[in-house]
Amino acid sequence: MSARVLAGPPAAAALLADAAARAGRLPTSPHLVIVCVGDDPASRSYVRGKSRKAGEVGLRSTVHALPESATQAELLALIDTLNRDDDVSGILVQLPLPAQIAEAAVLHAIDPRKDVDGFHPLNVGELWAGRPALTPCTPAGIMYLLEHYGVAVAGARAVIVGRSHLVGRPLAALLLLGDATVTVCHSRTRDLGRVTREAELLVAAAGSPGLVTPEMVRPGATVIDVGINRVLGADGKGHLVGDVHPDVAGVAGALTPVPGGVGPMTVAQLLANTVRAAELQHATRAHPEVAGEFVR
């Protein structure tokens, strides 16, 4: 038996087509602003990829590149300007930030209606309160992928390995909203395999290459591999591998590949969030009396 491959690109294309259609119904094209500080090559490459994809689906994007030496006050002043600019729909601050800048202060400063990463405490709280508005891109992208491939979530026993604010926690909230029974595992979980073997839907988001082995997987389970790990192959070259061992394909019913699984969903969801943010702002401008329902 070999697992059905849940490829990211077709699902990402469907999500982008939907986002582009919604963008077309707005009076102006949504505008994503990406702020990066420093010149980490990996971050720069992610930023280029996001901008290119935005252009492909007819969204505007602008990159503000601050030097590695930028102060927190400079970054907060830029965010304040972007918050006030009606022509800016979404603001993304590329993480990680240099040590002199407190990440929390920056994430708190972004207008929640422009918070396309979904990391502002108001958006985190709304998600856990069951009223998701702008939700983190990787978990929201995973939910779209599951829906695209018709994977049942309601009533399913879901196990997530990883409890980060980026992936594990918000995904737990979204799966709960989808009526799954959710268990979140982490580095202190005892007998991880015993817990993961219960999962009909298993999500690996630990950042540990090959962590999930075949004996940890219930036969026929759907396995979502979020991990992106750079390892040195036998050929001496760098390779991208997930958190799921390749032999799991012989046990799982369905499996996302790495690369080409969750990764494309994350970028697509960022653009979908930018359109959602533009919709929220448009609704607020058209009906100022309802603004308080989103931003208190």
Ligand code: NAD
């Ligand atoms: P993180 O380091 O913030 O969190 C990892 C989590 O996994 C922690 O909660 C930790 O307790 C848990 N963990 C680590 N080792 C474990 C083990 N042996 N057993 C059980 N739990 C363990 O990482 P993150 O930001 O959530 O990212 C996780 C992985 O997902 C990384 O490989 C990252 O590159 C990848 N990622 C991919 C995408 C994408 O778009 N595909 C997006 C975000 C993150």
